[in-house]
Amino acid sequence: MSNLIQGKTGEWEIVIGLEVHAQVIAKSKLFSGSATTFGSDANTQVSLVDAAMPGMLPVINEYCIEQAVRTGLGLGAKINLTSVFERKNYFYADLPQGYQISQQEIPIVGEGEIEIELPDGTSRNIGIERLHMEQDAGKSIHDKHPTRSYIDLNRSGNCLMEIVSKPDMRSADEAMAYVAKLRAIVRALETCDGNMDEGSMRCDVNVSVRKIGDELGTRREVKNVNSIRSVGQAVDYEARDQIRMIEAGEKVTQQTMLFNADDSTTRPMRSKEDAHDYRYFPDPDLLPLVISQQYVDAINENLPELPDAKKHRFMQEYGMKLYDASIIAGDKPRAEYFERVAKGRDPKLSVTWVTTELMGALNKLALSIDKSPVSSEQLGELIDLISDNTISGRIAKDVFAEMLDTGKSASNIVEEKGLKQVTDTGALETLVDEVIAENPDVVANYQSGKDKLFGFFVGQVMKKTQGKANPAIVNELLKKKIG
Amino acid sequence: MNDLTKLTLKQALDGMNSKEFTSQDITKSHIDAMAEFKGLNAYITETPELAMEQAKASDERRAKGEVGLLEGAPIAMKDLFCTQGVRTTAASNILNNFVPEYTSTVAQNMFDQGMVMLGKTNLDEFAMGSANITSNFGNVINPWKRNSDDKDLVPGGSSGGSSAAVSARIALAATGTDTGGSIRQPAAFTGITGIKPTYGRCSRWGVVAFASSLDQPGSFARTVEDNAIMLQAMAGYDAKDSTSINKPVPNYMAAMTGDIRGLKVGVPKEYRMDGMSDEIAKIWQDGVDWLKDAGAEIVDISLPHTKYALASYYVIAPAECSSNLARYDGVRYGLRVEGDNLDDMYEKTRAAGFGDEVKRRILIGTYVLSAGFYDAYYNKARKVRKLIHQDFVNAYQKCDVILTPTAPSGAFAIGENNDDPITMYLNDVFTVPASMAGMPGISIPAGLSNDGLPLGLQLLGRPFDEETIFKTAGVMEKAANFIAEPSMVFEKAA
Incomplete structure (x- = not known):
């Protein structure tokens, strides 16, 4: 599949790198004991530390360290046993300290790699540059008063993991697949809930374009990209806009852009004159963070099965295709649903029913699997x-449709509607005989060599039983009677 | 009853123990004296009513047999320590009306040991200064006068209010903070004793930050023993301060055995600087002789990176302060000057809220951290700091304590030195290296200058070995027999 974009002057390659901010699942903030519940009343989850009162000091929340290490391991990345918290200095009304405590030179997690799956059934590896921990800022609300802004510090000090990819992606599809995979991983690890609509996962998308074989072009960073769909749209818009500019003889300048979800476009966020010098330096209130290899090993031992491992296992154990496996394994509730269905049952039937019938139906209903009207049981x-041959596969589809509508159990529906498969050989033989008697011409044609007509007889028997006849028995009887 | 202000902390505690007087008696004496010496401007906020309430509560506790280490003793608190319900200003206009809802760990430890707090003492704004002339609440005046003229002298800084208060007998003891010498130098200027413990020994939680990697709470009192009592009450691990060290606090009073035979006292050759005055050189030699006479062994040592200490200190401290003071932005508390927009409000608030010295250091700090200059200044200073630390580590292979002068001169007159910030910064030349290395140090009064002003000697020790410092300082204190008093206090008593 070619990812190249045709411009007026030839083909262009898009180069994409992503910075994903993932809010760590933890009961309290990175450096204070305040709660982190989403949606609480404004400024109700603010400690003296979060409000940066004079003389307040940060104390690291050890659970956040564990979560960051767990995530790093899930990304197959190097864990740095010593890392350093630094201050990123800038003024803003929702940044009480006047600096954000972050990690700059030595992050807790170094290089790693994840595998992404693409719609064409292929997969590829995307490099992870680093993961570092940092404090979230508060929230400024500008639209509630004509001249004043409101500040909500509930979010201030929450622990974020900034996960930075290498500039390895080459298309919107790849960027979207990357975010989807990252989300699947953090959800499987339970280190971030991945809810992009609540802002607990946010993306900055770095896009540049170049002619094949050229050096990297100048990148623009798109902020405020808050859904996987938007990631794809932002990449597409940026790539086209940059190609347009270059081909029109303009120069792309390094700039921060803001994504507008209403029309899927980007616009400059701030001009270069405002470019911040963040004056990073090691936070003197915090000692370097030192963890032991044993600590890391203990977390590693208790790591849950990750989406990629699960995907490969599903392919091996159940014969799933790569794409199906990635769809099912990539979502914890789906994988759990599937495994409950498949347990002790025919793998092939389980795969087909979950990946094709159930997923198809849920997509149509726009429901997630945990809202499925049909439970795994x-x-x-x-x-x-x-x-057990109670019903045929065909009848099963009708039963399933009924189950989706009514929520009734399969056995109830089969019972109520009398859909039980006819396996009574004597009764079926009578029907087979009837069909043969009613269609002497077709029998003659069939016997003169038109093998394809065999299906006709099967169909006729099925018709007489409203599809309930056991197809295997019907086949056997017909073969015996007409050869 | 005003004799009670002449007591040492130890004598006061003993007097209350033996029921010679109550906490209310001695607190009242101090409150009266505070009114009398109000002209020194040692306190920013006096809390006499609160103090009397606390004294009454202390007397009641004592009657029940509950006696803390500081039970009933009237003590002054540097106005950098947050105290719940009592205005805490850091001597800055930007915190002019700030009343914290919390009490710093050190102050709380002291309250838990029965302290009666007389009020909040003056200081250089945000503890930035060496003469207590940068306070938004006016200069503090040293109770001492020199022989040659009648000019008002500085009490040293930044903890000048605390040093003046203890020297003038308007507090039995006081807290201070020392970032580059802010306890030791003012102690020397006012003829009292002050200790800066090892970095990490006292919690910084609730202390308004100047330079986080250097700031360390400590104490002022009129004797070494009194400081041992103070530090005993103040020190200890605090989980709320990540740089606090989890080590048990030894019994400092018990460490003062008076026996220093065989102790190795290092004398660093680099501290004998060009232009050192004869009187400073003499007092240093006196110190050497006293310790030698008491059976200590004098060892020549070298701290080769001393000459870079001051320069690197004036990179690191401003760098940290430029970031620490960013929170004073007019948004949540403290002074706010309205503006046309957010940036305008920041600019107007901080322009009106900070004084010149604070602004100077914020500018320096911002500059040394900025892109393009970071490596040349901040990073280089950090490297120098490591070397300075290593100097001390090497020196302590050869000796147990280090003896130096505390400051290059005695107190100077207000206005005499502040036309040039660099000359002012030189006051810290002997105190800054130990601050950079996080080592503990004490200053004790060792004699008078030719002009009749107290001069101090500094003893530095190994990290967390305040015991040896107290022991050695106790011996030196006895030998120095410093009994001079500021003339105004002496005249008052006469």
């Missing part, structure tokens, strides 16, 4: 009815 029962 119910779907399992339906598969059991197929496996």
Whole structure:
């Protein structure tokens, strides 16, 4: 698949790197004991430290360290046993300290790599540059008063992980697949809830374009990209805009852009004159963060199965295709649902029913799997009815449709509607005989060599049983009677 | 009853123990004296009513047999320590009306040991200064006068209010903070004793920050023993301060055995600087002789990076302060001067809120951290700091304590030195290296200058070995027999 974009002057390659801010799941903030619940009343989760009162000092929340290490391990990355918190200095009304405590020179997590799957069924590896911990800022609300801004410090001091990729992505699809995979990983690890609409995962998208073989072009950074769809749109818009500029003889300048979700465009956020000098330096209130290899090993031992490992296992154990496996394994509730269905059941049937029938239906209904009207137990029962020949696969589809509508169990529907498969050989033989008697011409044609007509007889028998006849028995009887 | 202000902290505690007087008696004496010496401007906020309440509560505790280390003793608190319900200003206009809802760990430790707080003492704004002439609440006046003229002298800084208060007998003891010499130098200028413990020994939680990697709470009192009592009450691990060290606090009073036979006292050759005055050189030699006479062994040592200490200190301290003071932005508390927009409000608030010296250091600090200059200044200064630390580590292979003068001169007159900030910075030349290395140090009064002003000697020790400092300083104090008093105090008593 070519990712190149055709411009007036030839083909262009897009180069994308992503910075993802993921809010760590932790009961309290990175350097204070305040709660971190989303959606609480403004300024109700603010300690003296969060409000940067005089003389207040940060104390690291050890659980946040554990979560960052866990995430680093999940990204297959190097864990730095010594890392340093630094201050990033700038003034803003929602930044009480006047600096953000972050990690600059030595982050807690170094280089790693994750595997992404693309819609064309291929997969590729994307490099991770680093993961560092930092404090979130508060929230400024500018639209509630004509001349004043409101400040909510609830978020101030929450622990974020900034996960920086290498500039390895070459298309919007890859960028979207990367964010999806990252989200799957942090969700599997339970280190971030990945809820982009609540802002607990936010992306900055760095985009540049170049002609094949050229040096990297000048990049623009798009901020405020808050859904996977928007990531793709931001990449597309930026790439086209940059190509347009270059081909029109303009120069792309390094700039911070803001994504507008309403029309999927970007616009400059601040001019270069405002470019900040953050004056990073090691935070003298905090000693270097030193952890032991044993500590890291202990976390590693208790790591849950990660989406990629799960994906490969699903392919091996259940014969899933790469794309299906990545869809199912990439989402914890889906994977759990699937494994509950597949447990002790035919792998192939389980895969088909979950990946094709169930996922298809849920997509149409726009429901996530945890809102599925058919529970894993119910779907399992339906598969059991197929496996023990109570119903045929075809009838099962009707039953499933009914289950989606009514929420009733498969056995109830089969019972109520009398859909039980006819396996009574005597009864079926009578019907087979009837069909043969009713269609002497077709029999003659068939016997003169038109093998394809065999299906016609099967169909006729099915018709007489409203599809309930066991197809295997019907086949066997027909073969016996007409050869 | 005003004799009670002449007591040492130890004598006062003993007097209350033996029921010679109550905490209310001695607190009242100090409150009266504070009114009398109000002209020194040692206190920014006096809390006499609160003090009397606390004294009453202390007397009640004592009656029940509950007696803390500082039980009933009237003590002054540097106005850099946050105290719940009592205005805490850091001597800055920007915190002019700031009343904290919390009490710093050190102040709380002292309250827990029965302290009666007389009020909040004056200081250089945000503890930036060596003469207490940068306070938004006016200069502090040293109770001492020199023989040659009647000019008002500075009490040293930044903890000038505390040093003046203890020297003038309007507090039995006082807290201070020392970043580059802010306890030791004012102690020397006012003829009292002051200790800066090892970095990490006392919690910084609730102390308004100047330079976080250097700031360390400590104490002022009129004797070494009194300082041992003070530090005993103040020190200890605090989980709320990540740079606080989790080590048990030894018994400092018990360490003062008076026996220093065999102790190795280092004398650093680099501290014998060009232009050192004869009187400073003499007092230093006196110190050497006293310790030798008491059975200590004098060892020549070298601290080769001393000459870079002051320059690197004046890079690191401003760098940290430029960031630490960013929180004073008019948004949440303290002074706010309205502006046309956010940036305008910041500019107007900080222009009106900070004095010249604070602004100077914020500018220097911002500059040394900025892109393009970071390596040349801040990073270089950090490297020098490591070398200075290593100097001390090497020196302590050869000796147990280090003896130096505390300051290059005695107190000077207000206005005499502040036309040139660099000359002012030189006051800290003997105190800054130990601050940079995080080592503990004490200053004790060792004699009078030709002009009749107290001069101090500094003893530095190994990290967390305040015990040896107290022991050695106790011996030296006895030998120095410094009994001079500021003339105004002496005249008052007469």
